Amino acid sequence: xxxxxxxxxxxxxxxxxxxxxxxxxxxxxxxxxxxxxxxxxxxxxxxxxxxxxxxxxxxxxxxxxxxxxxxxxxxxxxxxxxxxxxxxxxxxxxxxxxxxxxxxxxxxxxxxxxxxxxxxxxxxxxxxxxxxxxxxxxxxxxxxxxxxxxxxxxxxxxxxxxxxxxxxxxxxxxxxxxxxxxxxxxxxxxxxxxxxxxxxxxxxxxxxxxxxxxxxxxxxxxxxxxxxxxxxxxxxxxxxxxxxxxxxxxxxxxxxxxxxxxxxxxxxxxxxxxxxxxxxxxxxxxxxxxxxxxxxxxxxxxxxxxxxxxxxxxxxxxxxxxxxxxxxxxxxxxxxxxxxxxxxxxxxxxxxxxxxxxxxxxxxxxxxxxxxxxxxxxxxxxxxxxxxxxxxxxxxxxxxxxxxxx
Numbered sequence: 044x045x046x047x048x049x050x051x052x053x054x055x056x057x058x059x060x061x062x063x064x065x066x067x068x069x070x071x072x073x074x075x076x077x078x079x080x081x082x083x084x085x086x087x088x089x090x091x092x093x094x095x096x097x098x099x100x101x102x103x104x105x106x107x108x109x110x111x112x113x114x115x116x117x118x119x120x121x122x123x124x125x126x127x128x129x130x131x132x133x134x135x136x137x138x139x140x141x142x143x144x145x146x147x148x149x150x151x152x153x154x155x156x157x158x159x160x161x162x163x164x165x166x167x168x169x170x171x172x173x174x175x176x177x178x179x180x181x182x183x184x185x186x187x188x189x190x191x192x193x194x195x196x197x198x199x200x201x202x203x204x205x206x207x208x209x210x211x212x213x214x215x216x217x218x219x220x221x222x223x224x225x226x227x228x229x230x231x232x233x234x235x236x237x238x239x240x241x242x243x244x245x246x247x248x249x250x251x252x253x254x255x256x257x258x259x260x261x262x263x264x265x266x267x268x269x270x271x272x273x274x275x276x277x278x279x280x281x282x283x284x285x286x287x288x289x290x291x292x293x294x295x296x297x298x299x300x301x302x303x304x305x306x307x308x309x310x311x312x313x314x315x316x317x318x319x320x321x322x323x324x325x326x327x328x329x330x331x332x333x334x335x336x337x338x339x340x341x342x343x344x345x346x347x348x349x350x351x352x353x354x355x356x357x358x359x360x361x362x363x364x365x366x367x368x369x370x371x372x373x374x375x376x377x378x379x380x381x382x383x384x385x386x387x388x389x390x391x392x393x394x395x396x397x398x399x400x401x402x403x404x405x406x407x408x409x410x411x412x413x414x415x416x417x418x419x420x421x422x423x424x425x426x427x428x429x430x431x432x433x434x435x436x437x438x439x440x441x442x443x444x445x446x447x448x449x
Contacts, residue, residue, distance in 0.1 A: 049165075050160075050162055050163055050164050050165065051067050051068075051071065051161075051162060051257065052067055052160045052161060052162070052163055052253055052256055052257055053163075053165060054156070054163070054165040054196070054197045054200040054201055054204075055165065055197050056271070057160075057196035057197050057200055058195075058196050058197065058268055059268040059269075059271065059272060060253075060256045060261075061196055061249060061252055061253075061256075062264050062266060062268055063261070063262070063263055063264040063265070063266070063268060063269075063272075064252060064255045064256040064260075064261025064262055064264075065256075065259075065261035065262055065263045065264075065280075066256070066261070066263075066272055066274070067256050067257070067261075068256075068259040068261070069263075069274050069278070070272060070273045070274050073273045073274055073277075074273075075273065076273065079119065080185065082119055083119050083121075083124075083184060084183075084184040084185060086114065086117050086119050086120060086124065087124045087127065087128060087182075087184040088168065088182060088184065089114055090111070090114050090124055090125070090128045091127075091128040091131045091132070091168070091182050092150050092151050092168070093107065093110055093111060093114065094128055094129070094131075094132045095131075095132055095135050095148070095150050095169060096150055098132060098135070098136065099135075099139070099148040099150075100148070123228070124184075126227075127184065127227035127228055128182075128227075130225075130227040131182050131225050131227060134180070134223075134225050134232060135148075135169055135171075135180060138171055138178055138180065138221075138223070139171060142171075142173040142174060142176070143173070143174060144173060144174070145173070146171050146172055146173025146174075147170075147171070147172045147173065148169070148170070148171050149169070149170045150168065150169050150170075151166055151167075151168065152166065152167040152169075152170045152205065152208065153165075153166055153208075154166070154167055154201060154204025154205050154207070154208050155204055155207070155208075156200050156201075156203040156204040156207065156246070158203070158207065158246070159200070159203055159246040159247070159249060159250055159253065160200065160249070160250075160253040160257075161253060161254060161257040162257070163200065163204075163253070164204070165197075165200065165201060165204065167179055167180075167181070167201045167204070167205055168180055168181050168182045169181075169182075170205050170209075172209060172213060172217065174216075175216055175217055175218040175219055176217070176218075176219045176220075176221060177202065177205060177206065177209070177217045177219070177220050177221070177239075178220075178221040178222075178223065179198055179201050179202050179205060179220070179221070179222045179223070180223045180224075180225060181197070181198060181201070181222075181223070181224050181225065182225050182227075183224060183225065183226045184226075184228065185226070185228070186226070186228035186229050189226060189229050189231040189233075190224050190226065190231075190233075191224065191233045191235075192222045192223055192224040192233040192234055192235045193233060193235045194235065195222065195224065195235065196249075198222035198223075198224065198235070199222065199242060199245055199246070200246075201222075202220045202222055202242055203242060203243070203246050206220070206239065206242070206243075217239055218238060218239055219236060219237075219238055219239065220236065220237055220238070220239060220242050221234060221235070221236045222234065222235045222236070223235075263278065263279075263280030263281075264280075265278065265280050265281040265284045265285075265332070266332075267332075269281055269332075269335075269336075269339075270335065275336075275339045276339040276340050276342065276343030276344075277343065281336060282336075284332070285329075285332060285333045285336045327425070328427065344357055345359065375388055396416065399412070420435075423435045
C-alpha cells in the first residue's frame with residue numbers, strides 16, 4: 044500500500060505550518076521517511092474504511108470477507124486492528140443514527156481547500172451529511188499523543204474542502220459542521236462543532252498565513268510542533284533555541300538586591316547560585332524540548348552513518364544483545380533428556396489480570412472476579428500544569444481506597 048501523496052500545505056501538517064511558516068519549503072527538499080507505525084496506520088485505515096463501506100453502502104458479504112481477509116494477510120496486521128476499527132465503526136454508526144433521517148455517508152473522500160490554502164487538498168476518512176449538519180470523522184490509529192478535535196486546523200480544512208465538494212448537491216442547506224477525532228487505542232474521542240459561517244471566517248483568517256508559508260518567505264518558529272517535521276534534526280532555528288539554555292548561567296533571581304550582592308562580596312555565597320522554583324519550572328519546560336531535540340539528533344546521525352555518511356566525532360558500534368535458543372523446544376527436550384526433572388525446567392504461573400479479562404470478556408470478568416481487583420494510586424509523575432489530569436496530593440493518596448465511612 045503506497046504512501047499517500049500530500050500537498051505542500053497539507054491539512055495533517057497545518058498545526059505546524061500555521062505556526063512555523065518556513066517549515067513547508069524547508070522540508071520540501073528533504074526525503075520523505077516512512078515507518079512501520081505509519082504503515083500500520085495505513086493498514087488500519089484500510090480496514091476501517093472497508094467496515095464503514097460495508098455498513099453504509101451495498102456490499103455483498105462475500106466481497107467484504109474476501110477484501111478483509113486480503114488485508115489481514117498483511118504482515119503488519121494484528122488482532123487489535125479488528126477491535127479498534129470495530130470501535131470506529133460503532134462510533135460512526137452512533138453518529139449516523141443521531142440524524143433525523145438517513146444521512147449521506149461517504150468514506151475516503153478527496154477534498155480540496157485551495158480557496159483558502161494554495162494547492163491545498165487532502166482526504167477525509169468519513170463524511171456524514173444530513174439535514175443542516177455536515178460531520179467529519181478522522182480515525183487515528185497511533186497511541187502516542189491524544190489529539191483533540193477542538194479548534195483542530197486539520198479537521199477545519201477538511202470541513203472547508205467537504206463543504207466545497209458537496210455544495211453542488213446540498214447547496215446552502217448545511218449550517219453546522221461537526222468534527223470528530225477518534226483514537227480508539229487511547230480511548231480518546233473528541234468532538235468540536237461550529238457554524239459554517241464561523242468555519243469560513245476561520246478559513247479567511249488563515250489565508251495570509253498560508254500564502255506566506257507557500258511563498259517560501261516564512262519564519263522558523265520552533266516548538267512542540269517540530270516533532271513531526273522532517274527537518275527537525277537539521278533545523279538551525281531549533282538548535283539556536285535549545286542551545287540558548289546556556290543563557291541561564293547568568294540569570295539573576297527576582298528580588299536580588301544590592302544588599303544581597305554586598306553580602307555575597309563578603310561571604311562568597313549568594314542565592315543566585317541556587318535556581319529559584321520559577322527558574323526550575325521554566326527550565327523544565329525548555330529542557331523537555333532539549334531532550335526531544337537530542338533524540339532527534341541521535342536518530343538523524345544513526346541514519347546518516349548507516350547510509351555511509353560521516354558524522355565527525357561519532358561512529359556506530361554493535362549494541363548489547365542477549366543469548367537466545369535457535370530452537371527452544373529442542374533445547375528443553377535436551378535438558379530433560381539429560382536427567383533434569385520437567386518440573387524444574389518449566390515455570391507454572393497464572394495469567395495476568397489483562398490476559399484473564401481478555402479470556403473471560405469484560406462483563407464476566409467484572410461479575411466473577413471484579414471484587415478481587417484494586418487499582419492503587421499511580422506513582423507521582425511530573426507533568427505540566429496544562430495536563431488535564433487532577434493534581435496529585437500526598438494527603439489524598441494516603442486515603443485512596445479507604446471507604447468513606449471507615
